Amino acid sequence: MVHQRVELTPPEPASGRPIIWAMPADLMLTPGLILAMWAGGMALGVAVVARWKIVGAGFFWVAGGTILLVGTWTAPDGGPGAWLGVAGTLTGLILARRPSAAMAAFGLAGVGFVAEAATYGNLLLVISGAVALGGVTDEMLLGHWYLVDPKLPRWALKRLDFVAGVALVADAALLLLAGATVGTVVGWAFLVLAVLSALLILGVWFSLKEPSYAGVMAATGLSYLAVLTALGATVAGRSLIGDAANQLAASILVR
Numbered sequence: 001m002v003h004q005r006v007e008l009t010p011p012e013p014a015s016g017r018p019i020i021w022a023m024p025a026d027l028m029l030t031p032g033l034i035l036a037m038w039a040g041g042m043a044l045g046v047a048v049v050a051r052w053k054i055v056g057a058g059f060f061w062v063a064g065g066t067i068l069l070v071g072t073w074t075a076p077d078g079g080p081g082a083w084l085g086v087a088g089t090l091t092g093l094i095l096a097r098r099p100s101a102a103m104a105a106f107g108l109a110g111v112g113f114v115a116e117a118a119t120y121g122n123l124l125l126v127i128s129g130a131v132a133l134g135g136v137t138d139e140m141l142l143g144h145w146y147l148v149d150p151k152l153p154r155w156a157l158k159r160l161d162f163v164a165g166v167a168l169v170a171d172a173a174l175l176l177l178a179g180a181t182v183g184t185v186v187g188w189a190f191l192v193l194a195v196l197s198a199l200l201i202l203g204v205w206f207s208l209k210e211p212s213y214a215g216v217m218a219a220t221g222l223s224y225l226a227v228l229t230a231l232g233a234t235v236a237g238r239s240l241i242g243d244a245a246n247q248l249a250a251s252i253l254v255r
Helices: 031-052 057-074 080-094 099-118 123-148 155-177 185-207 213-254
Strands: none
Touching (some): 031 099, 031 213, 099 123, 185 213
16 A cells, blocks of 8 residues: 655754654554554564463464454555564464464564554654554553463563563654654643553552562553553654644645
């Protein structure tokens, strides 16, 4: 699929701060972008979990089904990357009893979905968004699996939590560098949701320090909330970049 875009030549930044111009000058904020990032991040995270060999086929069926639920919507109007993502996920479901093969299949699916998302804009922001959304969601899914098998090691949840936290902070920072502002209602919503997401991820980290079963239950509940806030921050932040691009395009056309 070829996405129509407005090609602009960026002016020099007045403030002197760096600007990631590929996104504000070449942004197409659609459900396809968000869903492809989300599915790609989840698939790559599931591939990492498969490499750890700490869960059985049941987890991959649940996680793979979730990836399909999100990523399949990108395929009808998407390009080869979206179809590669769907095919890789289906292959991972079939090979769920073979961790090494499942890892390769889900990894391929992640690359496909991220490649699809990259057709909408800046690759750096696509990667940061994918890792943030995927890390938080995979943490939530694995946390639910801990409730099924409490004997699983907690270090896996902690690693996913750390990656998700770093990615959320990096994504928010990149969006601000790309031109997102907080002077509007949407801007403040983006800031509040981003901060709240980071606090929830921090709460997950400290909950996992609780040695009892209740610690994992609390961490799972917090990670579920973090999925919602991170998704909101991802969409709101990118809508601010889109507004900046549209305003810039309009000013150039008027001239």
